[in-house]
Amino acid sequence: TVRDPGGRSASSPFVLTVRPAQSWFWAPPRSLYSIYSTYGGRLELFPWTGTAFPVMWLAWDSFLSYQDAAGRTAGGRIPLGQAFVRQAAAWDPAGSVHIVGTDTSGSQVMYEKRRGDGAALIAPTALPLGGVSPAELDLAFAGGYLWAAWSDSRDGNREIYVAALDLTGGIVSGPLRISNNNRTSFGPRLVPSDGRVWVVWGDDRGWGDAVFGSAVNVTTFAVEVQELRIGFGYLDDVAPLPDGGAAVTSHIRAENGVAEVWCYRVDSAGALLSPPVPLSFDDGATSAPSSVTTDAQGTAHIAWVDMANDTWVRYARVPLTGPPEPDGGAIVYRAPLSDQPFRVSAALGPDGEPRVAFAGGLPTGVTVSMTYRDPIPPTAVIAGPTSANVGQTVTFSGSSSSDNAEIANYDWSFGDGIVGTGESVTHRFDSGGTYTVRLTVADRVGNADAAEVQVAVADAPPVARIAGPSSTDEDIPVTFSGAGSTDDGGIRRYLWTVLGPTTSSYEGPTITVNFTEPGTYTVRLTVEDNGGRTDVAELVVSVRDVFEPGTANAILWAGTATVVAVTIVLLAREWRKRTPRKPIRRS
Structure with a gap:
């Protein structure tokens, strides 16, 4: 309400909606590794291989690691060396990884090929793609070829180019100019989709940031969708849709410089499948960058950095029809601004739930972390006896219990007031009866399940036996x-x-x-x-009695009386271990 000096006033309502923070079953993040780096790089969480998620940090100092479904590192961090500034990578069906980037001067596109364990197959080499100051490379595998996209200034303005390579880095087709902008095109992203590869990039034609896309046939190398405007904003990421289209995320900056994340989806012809979907809150804080992956139903799973208050990593899924879930995104991770995440990458796990990797911590260094969404409870299973005797030590195991990610806790109760923890436990019942042994398993998110088994404890009396001589x-x-x-x-x-x-x-x-x-x-x-x-x-x-009785003769005198010999038999107890006494003479 405002009032002027004359006493006149006017009022205008303002509605502020405070939405509850939602965790939405996200596990606490795991730190994968830290890198000493004073400049940024690119973080890629690649699709599940059947055994692990490859994670790559692409920069001058580049690293490869493999994480299981719960984000645990399998095999450790693999350093890739400092041969060139790596910017993008792609896996082929044989499990080899192909990497592109630029030399340190930024004048040539570089290529190398490695085994999945990081061992070199083809040493870093310059590709004869021409161009002036190539940058912002991306790489994808489609139709048996490697597809590279980048921006360079060979034609005056900075434009987007694409080329098809064989699996040794040889040029099969291209370079082909994709964009035609009288100003600047930048940041291309590639995604294979139904026999074509989409090339999507940012563009500032018309004095505003916009997202454009073209689709190239992976067999004929013909451009089948040419330079369609997909949406507004600065391009973040792109993922395939089941019908040959693509899902795109971008962040749109307002006049005050604050950016919010949006999602666009186009069909195979480049037409919008649904209206653009805003993901982040209009809260006066920048939300960017973002990453998108899609499932077989066309649902887009999107993670992004939200710099409201402290820095948050958020997640939402966007079905083909309907609003994003949850509204405004669930909190994946929250960090102080000093540890601000600045790179994020998303992929789906074997259970259909999203995994998110993120990197933060500049300028002192980069820490790469990973987490996962887990609304699926574990399944508790008890292996152990159903009968026992009093005092008998018995073993119960929960090792057959399972979870889509990992079981964090095993808690046991034995029905007699005693409890235990651990995957496998031993117990002894001190009295007879029927006891309920209960196992409760919980995952890192807190989802839990319980199993029970009845144990009949017999209390048979002991049997005494003596061994010894009779x-x-x-x-x-x-x-x-x-x-x-x-x-x-x-x-x-x-x-x-x-x-x-x-x-x-x-x-x-x-x-x-x-x-x-x-x-x-x-x-x-x-x-x-x-x-x-x-x-x-x-x-x-x-x-x-082992001692013979002793015999003694006693002779008694009474004056000159006749000597009478009396034989006295002495009992063995009195003479045990003694020499029989000599006769005793008395007068």
């Missing part, structure tokens, strides 16, 4: 063992009692007894298992 001599150490006792889950106590002329107690699997008195003894073993159940075994042991 007869022995007195005063000799004798060993008795209960090690032959058995139980379904383990014996925790061995209690011994020796009953007879003398009594004693012991504990342990094995004992040693010294019988000091002859006679008959009972050796009793009581075993107790982990469930508290017991069993008793007994062994009767006969202990022999």
